[in-house]
Amino acid sequence: MARFSIYKNTDDHTKTTPYVLDVQTDLLSDLNTRVVIPLRNSDRYQHLNTTQDLMPRFSIQGRDFILDTPKMAAIPSKYLTKEIGNLRDQQHVVIAAIDRLFHGY
Numbered sequence: 165m166a167r168f169s170i171y172k173n174t175d176d177h178t179k180t181t182p183y184v185l186d187v188q189t190d191l192l193s194d195l196n197t198r199v200v201i202p203l204r205n206s207d208r209y210q211h212l213n214t215t216q217d218l219m220p221r222f223s224i225q226g227r228d229f230i231l232d233t234p235k236m237a238a239i240p241s242k243y244l245t246k247e248i249g250n251l252r253d254q255q256h257v258v259i260a261a262i263d264r265l266f267h268g269y
Contacts, residue, residue: 172246197238203229218264220257233261
């Protein structure tokens with residue numbers, strides 16, 4: 165497991181939330197949980213006026229997804245089994261979304 169890795173969602177909400185993004189520092193990899201942010205189908209947000217820096221859009225495997233930063237949560241590490249990619253090259257956007265949520269800027 166690694167920070168900014170994208171994993172297939174393995175719970176019952178895979179239709180609306182097919183992926184989650186690991187945002188926890190790798191320095192705490194010995195914990196049995198990881199903090200993740202859901203990556204939700206962008207079509208769920210067409211009618212909402214979301215703040216782009218809080219809930220940025222990413223293209224994953226040719227489809228658009230919204231990082232639902234306000235829904236960040238810790239989940240057991242054992243559920244993160246199918247890594248499909250990463251957002252390391254976009255980490256500045258992810259960190260800006262987390263900063264917006266916690267610091268307001």
